[in-house]
Amino acid sequence: MAEQLYLIAEVAGRTVAIDSDQVESVVDIGEVTAVPRAAKAVRGLAALRSRVVTVVDTEAALGLNGCTLARRAVITAIDGHHYAMLVDTLEDVEPFELRPLAGGIALEGNWRNAARGLVERDGEPILVVDLAALVPASALLS
Amino acid sequence: MVAAGNFHRGPMDDLLQDFIAETRETLEALSGEIVAWESQPDDRARLDAIFRFVHTVKGSCGFLDLPRLERLAHAAEDVLAQVRDGARVPDRALVNAVLAVVDRIGEIVEAIDAGAALDDSGEELLIAALAEGSEEIVLPSPVAQRAPSRSVRLGVDLLDRMMSGMSEMVLARNELARRLRVGEIDPAVEAALERLSLTVGEMRDTVTRTRMQKIDALFSPLPRMVRDTAAGLGKSVVLQIEGSDVELDREMIEVMRDPLVHIIRNAIDHGIEAPAERRAAGKREVGRLCVSARQSGNQIIIEIADDGRGVNVDRLIQKLAASGIRGERDLHALSDAAKLELMFHPGLSSKDTVSEISGRGVGMDVVKASIDQIGGRVELDNVPGKGLRIAIHVPLTLSIISAIIVGAGKQRFAIPRQSIEEIVSERGEAIRIDQLGGTPIATVRDRRMPLLDLGHLLELCPDREQHGPRMLVIVGAGAGSYALAVDAVHDNEELVIKPASPAVMATGIYAGQTLPDSGLPMLLLDTAGMARVGGLDFSRDLSAAFGDVIEEAAAPGLPALLFDDLDGVRRAVPLAAVDRVEKVSASQVQLAAGSHRLAIDGRIVPLAMQGQLDGRERLSVLRLKDEDAEVAYAIDEAIEIVTLPAEIAPARSPGAAMGVALVEGEQIEVLDVLWVFDMHVDRVAAEDAPLCLLAGDKDGWLATFVRPLLETAGYRVAGSLAPGETPAVILAADAAELGPVAAPVVRLRRKRQAEPGDDSVYRYDRAGLLFALEARVGARGGC
Numbered sequence: 001m002a003e004q005l006y007l008i009a010e011v012a013g014r015t016v017a018i019d020s021d022q023v024e025s026v027v028d029i030g031e032v033t034a035v036p037r038a039a040k041a042v043r044g045l046a047a048l049r050s051r052v053v054t055v056v057d058t059e060a061a062l063g064l065n066g067c068t069l070a071r072r073a074v075i076t077a078i079d080g081h082h083y084a085m086l087v088d089t090l091e092d093v094e095p096f097e098l099r100p101l102a103g104g105i106a107l108e109g110n111w112r113n114a115a116r117g118l119v120e121r122d123g124e125p126i127l128v129v130d131l132a133a134l135v136p137a138s139a140l141l142s
Numbered sequence: 143m144v145a146a147g148n149f150h151r152g153p154m155d156d157l158l159q160d161f162i163a164e165t166r167e168t169l170e171a172l173s174g175e176i177v178a179w180e181s182q183p184d185d186r187a188r189l190d191a192i193f194r195f196v197h198t199v200k201g202s203c204g205f206l207d208l209p210r211l212e213r214l215a216h217a218a219e220d221v222l223a224q225v226r227d228g229a230r231v232p233d234r235a236l237v238n239a240v241l242a243v244v245d246r247i248g249e250i251v252e253a254i255d256a257g258a259a260l261d262d263s264g265e266e267l268l269i270a271a272l273a274e275g276s277e278e279i280v281l282p283s284p285v286a287q288r289a290p291s292r293s294v295r296l297g298v299d300l301l302d303r304m305m306s307g308m309s310e311m312v313l314a315r316n317e318l319a320r321r322l323r324v325g326e327i328d329p330a331v332e333a334a335l336e337r338l339s340l341t342v343g344e345m346r347d348t349v350t351r352t353r354m355q356k357i358d359a360l361f362s363p364l365p366r367m368v369r370d371t372a373a374g375l376g377k378s379v380v381l382q383i384e385g386s387d388v389e390l391d392r393e394m395i396e397v398m399r400d401p402l403v404h405i406i407r408n409a410i411d412h413g414i415e416a417p418a419e420r421r422a423a424g425k426r427e428v429g430r431l432c433v434s435a436r437q438s439g440n441q442i443i444i445e446i447a448d449d450g451r452g453v454n455v456d457r458l459i460q461k462l463a464a465s466g467i468r469g470e471r472d473l474h475a476l477s478d479a480a481k482l483e484l485m486f487h488p489g490l491s492s493k494d495t496v497s498e499i500s501g502r503g504v505g506m507d508v509v510k511a512s513i514d515q516i517g518g519r520v521e522l523d524n525v526p527g528k529g530l531r532i533a534i535h536v537p538l539t540l541s542i543i544s545a546i547i548v549g550a551g552k553q554r555f556a557i558p559r560q561s562i563e564e565i566v567s568e569r570g571e572a573i574r575i576d577q578l579g580g581t582p583i584a585t586v587r588d589r590r591m592p593l594l595d596l597g598h599l600l601e602l603c604p605d606r607e608q609h610g611p612r613m614l615v616i617v618g619a620g621a622g623s624y625a626l627a628v629d630a631v632h633d634n635e636e637l638v639i640k641p642a643s644p645a646v647m648a649t650g651i652y653a654g655q656t657l658p659d660s661g662l663p664m665l666l667l668d669t670a671g672m673a674r675v676g677g678l679d680f681s682r683d684l685s686a687a688f689g690d691v692i693e694e695a696a697a698p699g700l701p702a703l704l705f706d707d708l709d710g711v712r713r714a715v716p717l718a719a720v721d722r723v724e725k726v727s728a729s730q731v732q733l734a735a736g737s738h739r740l741a742i743d744g745r746i747v748p749l750a751m752q753g754q755l756d757g758r759e760r761l762s763v764l765r766l767k768d769e770d771a772e773v774a775y776a777i778d779e780a781i782e783i784v785t786l787p788a789e790i791a792p793a794r795s796p797g798a799a800m801g802v803a804l805v806e807g808e809q810i811e812v813l814d815v816l817w818v819f820d821m822h823v824d825r826v827a828a829e830d831a832p833l834c835l836l837a838g839d840k841d842g843w844l845a846t847f848v849r850p851l852l853e854t855a856g857y858r859v860a861g862s863l864a865p866g867e868t869p870a871v872i873l874a875a876d877a878a879e880l881g882p883v884a885a886p887v888v889r890l891r892r893k894r895q896a897e898p899g900d901d902s903v904y905r906y907d908r909a910g911l912l913f914a915l916e917a918r919v920g921a922r923g924g925c
Contacts, residue, residue, distance in 0.1 A: 033662055033664065038645060045646070049309075050307075051657075052656075079644070081641075081643035135645060
């Protein structure tokens with residue numbers, strides 16, 4: 001099976017792998033404009049040079065109670081819109097081979113929807129997440 | 143040689159350039175199709191592509207006034223339609239003939255662009271060659287003659303890159319300015335920065351214009367098109383256009399052009415009934431069409447409403463069933479909305495006869511396809527017998543709007559200026575805020591409306607700090623208005639609005655996002671969305687809306703003065719013609735020389751009347767003025783000013799009444815002011831009036847008796863010519879001998895009966911004389 005580049009990051013205190021095809025860039029987010037009444041996962045809007053991106057609080061998107069203080073974000077484009085997905089830390093970009101989740105593993109909360117499989121780094125299994133599944137309401141509106 | 147097309151330079155120029163560029167582009171793309179069709183004439187897809195091309199050319203020509211192209215395109219379209227219907231087989235002769243026409247269209251388009259003349263000989267032959275059974279024509283090799291053009295077509299991607307580069311530049315300038323102002327700043331640097339700011343600002347405007355265009359570009363050709371289309375069908379239609387200054391992405395404007403034209407033609411052709419039918423249905427004879435554009439949420443809504451017969455859904459079903467596309471039972475089982483949507487079914491026209499206006503197979507399905515292509519949608523609102531409203535929702539990819547920036551808590555939001563009626567302070571005079579059963583309402587002067595607090599609506603912290611009184615922004619939201627209480631009103635800015643992500647739009651209260659010069663993103667509020675989310679219910683107002691919209695489209699009536707005339711009849715006179723109404727004494731009126739005259743203001747003014755003065759001592763007169771001419775019209779009494787309806791039943795014969803209008807249920811005769819002037823104005827011969835030379839007037843009869851008649855009729859009269867003068871006509875007494883004359887002659891005869899061959903006029907036949915003079919002068923082409 002062919003290997004694919006993955007970005008290893010820490011989200012909600014857990015290490016995850018993100019398919020590098022989904023990653024446009026990695027940035028530090030400046031001031032964020034709140035979007036009142038939007039879903040909890042929508043932190044707000046931020047300017048990335050001349051582009052406005054929707055900042056997504058990944059912890060909230062995963063259905064966790066926490067509220068990340070992270071300012072670092074992975075920029076991804078979904079259906080023509082750009083999102084900044086907040087991540088706690090970024091570790092590395094490495095090629096891995098995608099493996100299916102072992103049978104019987106029940107992930108909690110929204111982790112289940114976001115999970116696409118796992119990769120193995122020095123014997124440590126890392127969950128592969130699909131950023132599109134973490135973007136709030138996009139599925140709801142389509 | 144004739145000019146390639148009789149188009150007008152001016153505002154249509156842009157459109158013409160677009161048309162040329164578009165036709166050229168389509169032709170280039172089509173050349174492959176044409177070759178393919180040639181080798182495989184039964185290829186339906188190729189046939190459709192060529193058909194669409196000629197159809198589009200025909201449509202565009204209609205409103206660009208290019209009759210020559212239109213004729214060619216129409217002829218080709220006819221033939222291709224026959225092929226599509228299976229009425230004709232595309233043999234070699236037909237294919238060649240169509241291709242020759244397509245080539246010719248290309249040549250004419252190039253000639254128009256070059257401003258060159260192109261020989262139109264041979265076009266008849268091209269059209270004739272399309273007929274069945276005609277000889278195969280030899281295809282001339284097309285000669286490409288292309289003139290350098292002042293306009294270029296660019297890819298949208300390039301423009302987008304330019305736009306974002308520009309925005310970066312603005313932000314970099316702001317950053318630079320911020321950093322410079324931290325310390326002491328050298329005046330020279332300050333000046334340079336100022337200049338940079340100015341240039342950047344101008345550049346931004348220019349770059350933005352490359353992408354955006356007022357929707358007026360789409361609307362401006364409509365009045366002409368509507369008039370021509372309606373005239374071609376013997377209908378009269380009043381067009382009302384609203385929201386021309388809404389700005390739209392050029393790309394969208396391009397895409398919307400054909401669908402809009404098609405919908406409007408359809409509305410006039412199929413929707414609006416013939417005048418007689420409208421009358422029978424109790425409608426005004428003049429059909430009404432309202433085209434409007436407005437921004438709502440993250441969409442631009444283009445609405446086309448007509449007050450015609452609406453869509454006969456049963457008829458659509460019958461036609462579709464008859465064509466065997468779907469079973470009648472299936473179709474009847476559809477929901478009402480789905481049934482109505484059948485009008486977008488390919489190859490359907492709700493009218494049986496094919497007319498030149500709306501075309502045929504290329505119908506509403508193409509409209510639907512174009513709108514789908516840009517991610518838009520169409521909403522139909524059909525009231526059979528009363529009208530159809532088509533609302534096209536175009537997604538807002540990018541737009542520039544003028545917005546008011548308001549504050550709620552610490553955050554700023556933009557509200558489209560277009561939806562703001564006014565802004566008042568809640569402490570202002572004539573402003574009240576009350577609680578009506580727990581619901582806040584605002585009373586602004588005499589208007590009572592619901593009140594929404596932006597801070598509450600946005601669920602900002604209730605204990606947010608407030609500085610001074612709130613401001614009330616009165617906004618319109620579709621059917622109704624409400625007051626939006628905000629903490630502060632900041633300023634007014636032109637903003638580039640882009641669509642926000644679905645996660646943000648899901649709230650239903652935002653219309654888009656923008657990045658103002660501050661570099662901090664800002665949200666644009668959707669006033670209709672806020673009303674919805676705030677639970678405001680305007681449905682009571684909405685129920686009457688359909689009728690109202692049509693009603694608003696009514697042509698404004700004619701203000702008129704209602705009066706009782708001397709003969710006891712109540713009449714109306716258009717107010718514009720009345721200078722003033724005055725009371726005068728009967729002693730000022732004299733019956734002299736066959737007509738009444740009024741001495742007033744030291745002058746003598748002709749006095750017109752219907753009826754008798756009957757020994758009145760005082761009377762009222764209408765002073766009617768038309769440029770220099772003045773006539774007084776005697777009346778019994780002026781009553782009031784009324785508004786006459788747009789339609790006035792015309793009088794059958796010219797006379798004192800131009801027609802009859804319905805005023806408050808009463809039939810009122812409308813005075814024909816022009817007729818009054820025509821009958822009563824004392825004519826003063828103008829300098830350039832035709833000169834009538836009296837010849838052989840030995841006994842002075844002509845000069846004495848005929849001269850006043852001629853002068854009244856607008857001739858200058860002379861007994862002899864001044865040097866250099868030439869008469870327009872010569873009036874000769876019976877036996878006068880004329881020398882060599884350079885003018886037509888009218889002779890008067892003494893005998894009542896004319897001899898055979900005699901074209902003279904009996905000397906007491908005043909009407910005959912004037913008629914003869916006019917005919918001779920007119921035959922000479924006037925003077």
